[in-house]
Amino acid sequence: MTTSRRKFIKISALGLGGLATTSSAFKMFGVNSYLDAAVKENIAKKFIRSATYCEVCFWKCAAWAYTDEEGSIKKIIGNEDDTHCNGRLCPRGTGGVGMYSDEDRLKTPLIRTTINGEETYREASWEEALDLIASKFKDIKEMYGPESFALLKHGSPGSHLEHLFKAYGSDTIAEPAYAQCRGPRETGFGLTFGSWVGSPEPTDIRDTKCLVLIGSHIGENMHNSQVQEMSDAIDNGATIITVDPRLSTAASKSKHWLAIKPATDIALLLSWMHVLIEEGLYNKKYVEQYTLGFDQLKQHVKPFTPEWAYGITTIKPDEIRKTARIMAAAAPSVIVHPGRHVVWYGDDSQRERAIAILNGLLGSWGNRGGFYFKESLKVPKFPHPEYPEPKWGWEEIGEKYPFAQMGITSEIVKATLKSEESDYPIKAWMVAGTNLINTLPEREKTIQAINEVEFLVVIDTMPMEITGYADVVLPECTYLERYDGIRSATNRTPSIAVRVPAVKPKYDSKPAWWISKQIGERLGLGDYFNYNDFEEVIEWQLNKLGTSLDEMKKIGVKNFERTSGPLFLEEGQEYEFYTPSGKIEFYSQQLANKGFDPMPVYTRHPEPPQGFYRLNYGRSPMHTFSRTINNPNLSDLKSENTLWVNPKVARILGLKKYQEVWLKNQDGIVSTFSIKVRITERIRWDSVYMYHGFGHNDKKLSRAFGKGVSDTELISQTVIDPIMGGTGLRGNFVSILTENPHKTSEI
Amino acid sequence: MQEELFTSGRHIPHIDPSLEIWHWPIAVYLFLGGLAAGILFFAALFYVLGKDKDYPAAVKITSIIPPIALSLGLLALVYDLTHPLFTWQLYTTFRIESPMSWGAWVLLIVTPLSFLWTFSYYRESFGNIESKLNLFRRFKFLNTFEAFVIKNRINIAYALIPLSLILGVYTGILLSAFNARPLWNNAILGPLFLTSGLSTGAAAIILLSKSVQERHLFGRIDLGLIIVELALIVHMIMGYYAGSQVQLEAMELLVGGDFTLMFFGFVVLLGLLVPAILELIELIGYKVPVVVPALLVIIGGLIFRFVMIEAGQLTRYLY
Amino acid sequence: MRYAMVIDTLKCVGCSDCVVACQTENDVPHGYCRDWITETVNGSYPSVELELKSERCNHCDNAPCVRCCPTGASHIVEGGVVLVTANECIGCGACIESCPYDARYQHPDGYVDKCTFCHHRLEKGQLPACVSVCPTKCMYFGDLDNPNSEVSQLLKNRKYKTLAPEAGTNPHVFYLI
Numbered sequence A: 001m002t003t004s005r006r007k008f009i010k011i012s013a014l015g016l017g018g019l020a021t022t023s024s025a026f027k028m029f030g031v032n033s034y035l036d037a038a039v040k041e042n043i044a045k046k047f048i049r050s051a052t053y054c055e056v057c058f059w060k061c062a063a064w065a066y067t068d069e070e071g072s073i074k075k076i077i078g079n080e081d082d083t084h085c086n087g088r089l090c091p092r093g094t095g096g097v098g099m100y101s102d103e104d105r106l107k108t109p110l111i112r113t114t115i116n117g118e119e120t121y122r123e124a125s126w127e128e129a130l131d132l133i134a135s136k137f138k139d140i141k142e143m144y145g146p147e148s149f150a151l152l153k154h155g156s157p158g159s160h161l162e163h164l165f166k167a168y169g170s171d172t173i174a175e176p177a178y179a180q181c182r183g184p185r186e187t188g189f190g191l192t193f194g195s196w197v198g199s200p201e202p203t204d205i206r207d208t209k210c211l212v213l214i215g216s217h218i219g220e221n222m223h224n225s226q227v228q229e230m231s232d233a234i235d236n237g238a239t240i241i242t243v244d245p246r247l248s249t250a251a252s253k254s255k256h257w258l259a260i261k262p263a264t265d266i267a268l269l270l271s272w273m274h275v276l277i278e279e280g281l282y283n284k285k286y287v288e289q290y291t292l293g294f295d296q297l298k299q300h301v302k303p304f305t306p307e308w309a310y311g312i313t314t315i316k317p318d319e320i321r322k323t324a325r326i327m328a329a330a331a332p333s334v335i336v337h338p339g340r341h342v343v344w345y346g347d348d349s350q351r352e353r354a355i356a357i358l359n360g361l362l363g364s365w366g367n368r369g370g371f372y373f374k375e376s377l378k379v380p381k382f383p384h385p386e387y388p389e390p391k392w393g394w395e396e397i398g399e400k401y402p403f404a405q406m407g408i409t410s411e412i413v414k415a416t417l418k419s420e421e422s423d424y425p426i427k428a429w430m431v432a433g434t435n436l437i438n439t440l441p442e443r444e445k446t447i448q449a450i451n452e453v454e455f456l457v458v459i460d461t462m463p464m465e466i467t468g469y470a471d472v473v474l475p476e477c478t479y480l481e482r483y484d485g486i487r488s489a490t491n492r493t494p495s496i497a498v499r500v501p502a503v504k505p506k507y508d509s510k511p512a513w514w515i516s517k518q519i520g521e522r523l524g525l526g527d528y529f530n531y532n533d534f535e536e537v538i539e540w541q542l543n544k545l546g547t548s549l550d551e552m553k554k555i556g557v558k559n560f561e562r563t564s565g566p567l568f569l570e571e572g573q574e575y576e577f578y579t580p581s582g583k584i585e586f587y588s589q590q591l592a593n594k595g596f597d598p599m600p601v602y603t604r605h606p607e608p609p610q611g612f613y614r615l616n617y618g619r620s621p622m623h624t625f626s627r628t629i630n631n632p633n634l635s636d637l638k639s640e641n642t643l644w645v646n647p648k649v650a651r652i653l654g655l656k657k658y659q660e661v662w663l664k665n666q667d668g669i670v671s672t673f674s675i676k677v678r679i680t681e682r683i684r685w686d687s688v689y690m691y692h693g694f695g696h697n698d699k700k701l702s703r704a705f706g707k708g709v710s711d712t713e714l715i716s717q718t719v720i721d722p723i724m725g726g727t728g729l730r731g732n733f734v735s736i737l738t739e740n741p742h743k744t745s746e747i
Numbered sequence B: 001m002q003e004e005l006f007t008s009g010r011h012i013p014h015i016d017p018s019l020e021i022w023h024w025p026i027a028v029y030l031f032l033g034g035l036a037a038g039i040l041f042f043a044a045l046f047y048v049l050g051k052d053k054d055y056p057a058a059v060k061i062t063s064i065i066p067p068i069a070l071s072l073g074l075l076a077l078v079y080d081l082t083h084p085l086f087t088w089q090l091y092t093t094f095r096i097e098s099p100m101s102w103g104a105w106v107l108l109i110v111t112p113l114s115f116l117w118t119f120s121y122y123r124e125s126f127g128n129i130e131s132k133l134n135l136f137r138r139f140k141f142l143n144t145f146e147a148f149v150i151k152n153r154i155n156i157a158y159a160l161i162p163l164s165l166i167l168g169v170y171t172g173i174l175l176s177a178f179n180a181r182p183l184w185n186n187a188i189l190g191p192l193f194l195t196s197g198l199s200t201g202a203a204a205i206i207l208l209s210k211s212v213q214e215r216h217l218f219g220r221i222d223l224g225l226i227i228v229e230l231a232l233i234v235h236m237i238m239g240y241y242a243g244s245q246v247q248l249e250a251m252e253l254l255v256g257g258d259f260t261l262m263f264f265g266f267v268v269l270l271g272l273l274v275p276a277i278l279e280l281i282e283l284i285g286y287k288v289p290v291v292v293p294a295l296l297v298i299i300g301g302l303i304f305r306f307v308m309i310e311a312g313q314l315t316r317y318l319y
Numbered sequence C: 001m002r003y004a005m006v007i008d009t010l011k012c013v014g015c016s017d018c019v020v021a022c023q024t025e026n027d028v029p030h031g032y033c034r035d036w037i038t039e040t041v042n043g044s045y046p047s048v049e050l051e052l053k054s055e056r057c058n059h060c061d062n063a064p065c066v067r068c069c070p071t072g073a074s075h076i077v078e079g080g081v082v083l084v085t086a087n088e089c090i091g092c093g094a095c096i097e098s099c100p101y102d103a104r105y106q107h108p109d110g111y112v113d114k115c116t117f118c119h120h121r122l123e124k125g126q127l128p129a130c131v132s133v134c135p136t137k138c139m140y141f142g143d144l145d146n147p148n149s150e151v152s153q154l155l156k157n158r159k160y161k162t163l164a165p166e167a168g169t170n171p172h173v174f175y176l177i
Helices: A018-029 A097-101 A126-143 A156-168 A176-193 A224-235 A265-278 A284-290 A294-301 A306-313 A317-330 A348-362 A409-417 A443-452 A512-522 A534-544 A549-555 A589-593 A632-637 A647-653 A741-746 B024-048 B056-080 B084-092 B099-120 B127-133 B141-151 B153-176 B189-208 B212-241 B245-256 B260-284 B291-314 C017-026 C064-068 C094-098 C129-133 C150-157
Strands: A048-053 A062-067 A073-078 A110-115 A118-123 A149-153 A210-214 A239-243 A256-258 A334-337 A428-432 A455-460 A472-475 A495-497 A557-559 A613-618 A642-645 A660-665 A675-679 A687-691 A733-737 B003-006 C003-008 C036-044 C047-055 C074-077 C081-084 C139-143 C173-176
Touching: A048 A549, A073 A097, A073 C017, A073 C129, A097 A632, A110 A126, A126 A149, A126 A455, A126 A472, A126 A512, A149 A156, A149 A409, A156 A428, A156 A512, A176 A348, A176 A409, A210 A317, A224 A239, A239 A317, A256 A317, A265 A294, A265 A306, A265 A317, A265 A348, A284 A348, A306 A317, A317 A334, A334 A348, A409 A443, A512 A534, A534 A549, A549 A557, A632 C017, A642 A647, A647 A675, A660 A741, B024 B056, B024 B099, B024 B153, B024 B189, B024 B291, B056 B084, B056 B099, B056 B189, B056 B212, B084 B099, B099 B141, B099 B153, B141 B153, B153 B189, B153 B291, B189 B212, B189 B291, B212 B245, B212 B260, B212 B291, B245 B260, B245 B291, B260 B291, C003 C150, C017 C036, C017 C129, C064 C074, C064 C094, C129 C139, C139 C150, C150 C173
Parallel strands: A149 A428, A210 A239, A210 A334, A239 A256, A428 A455, A455 A472, A613 A687, A642 A675, C003 C173
Antiparallel strands: A048 A062, A062 A073, A110 A118, A110 A472, A495 A557, A613 A733, A642 A687, A660 A675, A660 A733, B003 C036, C003 C139, C036 C047, C074 C081
């Protein structure tokens, strides 16, 4: 049977791990610190600083890595000139040092092998591993066509590999950041304003008078400049309104916290529109000039009174009216924030549409204190031959979802599963920088798909659950040890930032650009990689942009003047939005044409059955998903997650503070590990909450293994957004077990 | 409901969740210091009163204990230091506000004095040991040195009376000076530890005494000290009871918490009340093996130090 | 000159950047920290209040740790900063026992260690590492003796509290509330 073929292997075998123990052993005999008169601080040390931008999350703050005389990275400090961080990194950026120093890192290429009937890994040379991978690339191309090799990726390494895949002839590319995260908002806002929200979000939070957060937990998500601006807004006396069933950190900073019943947000949004329109509080000039379909909207929201919404959301009508009036009073300096991780209940594009429409009614798009017109700099492409035209790719795979604008990971999983009868058979995967096991819902399907593929290569810096399923594992060096593409992101003003290696790669790890080039050359695609070192590519691009690598090494970040016009609309300015009508579309003909609701409607979502609690999850400010849990600096701050439980629930179930419990979801899936109970008034009695990313089950992660519970593991039900294919993740319910369910099964 | 937690995950060794900075060596050190102080006090006092012939155990025999106790105590203290190679730094300065500094200096003076005291009675009281070691025959200078010490014995005694009292009080003040630990932070602890030290000293004398008269006298002294000690303990608990939230919580540890059994069972009942009753019974004229109350007092004194050190580190300010 | 830190609890999100920055700046060993974040929750759902605070040594005027130190290793320097000289410290632990904030710990090398307000940075005219990285800019640092300094102005114009004032230590980390 093939199912056990790709048995998960804990990367432990054969020759690894010796290094980890030596450093502590030396300490016992080494320097006798006792009579060493110097106070141990790195005060006197001389540092060399090198320019980089952070890769611990997607915000990509520009920073300086400080290296001491011995060539080890001591600290990372934000670049003062960078608009993403303003010289201040978040805890993960500051703790990026730990990504480099983590002794659990992948150290050499590994190849799956069978010794005495046991599947395990053996260390391999790069030469051997790359040859093997290249031969698989060739095989797949010959047997099925290049399209059957899929790339699933996240972050900077992804772009190098994307280049390789496109050169090879595959556009079967996707990242969880779309269908498992922010996809619906891009679609919802795209359909309304004709523009993606993008990253960083073009929200003018620092100058806003009113910030409305719909389940968005800024401050727990450390989207750096956004957090900084929320702080500025607090200083400026802005009113913050937070809609969240949980007292998030942001909710605790809010003047109005609307403790909404989960899964009812659209009702509240419609009711707010109702109040704005019925009370005549909406931004009339703006609506008249820039929007389309107001009359239909007015008609549409007429029945959605605050009293109607109260019955659904449990938010008092007074409270709804009051907050709507506050928004209107602040308009257009008001932001109803689109959020970021918005795949909740499967009608997420519609909820995002509602948020977009609300912003339209308030006139915040294109106004100070609302949304600014973002701009980025176009980095010229390093010359290479045209990419071949693939026969099919991510668009065809996701064709069921007409408004999907990026590859849908979950559809790639599906296409892999039924590849025999599929028009788009996927036969091999490359996974880079994303731990799919802890990223995609419905874990069982992911593992099934992994069992189906003929070849799986994983590129990562750390052993993760996904690396245990690979046929070949390639150790990537961290962002501090490599060149990468120039960062050019959207912002108020365009800017570029470079990443220069602060130190040589540790162990036998290599940068993704090198890996791509090596594979490419073995495939006869050398023309696409017409350089010896990626440094040359950046140098060429920087020269085209009117600067140089030398200059950029000294300044790290370069800011440019805007060329696309002012940040905000001028009074009465003509402006054409990138929608079919050129207007902000309250009524979406595009949606209607495809048979979807042209204006958002509220639908009821399932509620937890008796004895079950809705599983909510979110970010801890100290971690980026599952990838930083083992980081020595960050695991110091938070090494495990806890299960937030309302005291009432704790009383009913007889739970004690920090008691260890296990969770079982509606499909009978039981958490692998236990989680400690946190009894707190910050959460409702119908939900439980935990930080995402914990509960690693790879033993090689010495700090992260077995700490807490993985929410992803318990998300076995998803509701697919029919508009863009996002996987709604918040419809899972868990019961709390106080006895270890694994004890009996093991006997 | 109020909830307090560390968001940034504090798990500092020996600090979180509650202090474990001072361990058993400190309790032993405080106990031995108190014991030595008690014995030295009685020895010096009875010598000054000219009763060294009547009470040989108090003045001469038991004096073998303080040098050993103080040496062991110091060893215990140094054992609990985490940067011990720098111990000499104690003697580069005198910090008038630091009980620890006071203690270091007092010990520096008392310990040699206690050795001298024992030395001065070495040939008189421990002749059997000397007959084996023959130290005085081997090292001639010891004879002149002994003569010098015996001549100055009265001066040593005069010095030891205040010094032993300071030492005894110091073992309590060391703890009571910590405002941050509500259980310790009360002025009673100095006199209480002194009394307890004197009491264990008296008990040690009873143990080593061969004369009924001496045992009776120290039985009476010990009884008096126990009564004072009990009064001070009541006083201490009343002090907590009248105090702030943190002190109430500190009291809770002793009165209705993890340390109740240790404190009331072993310290108050077995270490004070039972020996007091036994000593009383003996004084009335019944036959009681005096070893029993004396040992109980000594063990009670030791447990008392353990309880105070451990429980004290659990108490802290709320904010 | 009297250095003080002022922390705005209305802005702090408890991200713990101050803790990591301190760790990397001062080579604080893993498992230890010189500063930390506390979270206090009051009330009952849905009228709940949450306070987040970055805490550290309070560099008290009436510093019990300095008074109880038998060797003078714990001392106060210009600006009211409480420091420990590692090679004068014997590791007796008295200062740890004396601190109502539990702000001190025994470094694995034996001596007692704690927040220094980044004294080595102050000497170069830089802010403490924690203050300089804080993404919410909720931390302020400066001279209380200068009435025009940011910290003086904040304490003049805003409501504030200190930690365990009843311990009588006269702490110099202030929390705006």
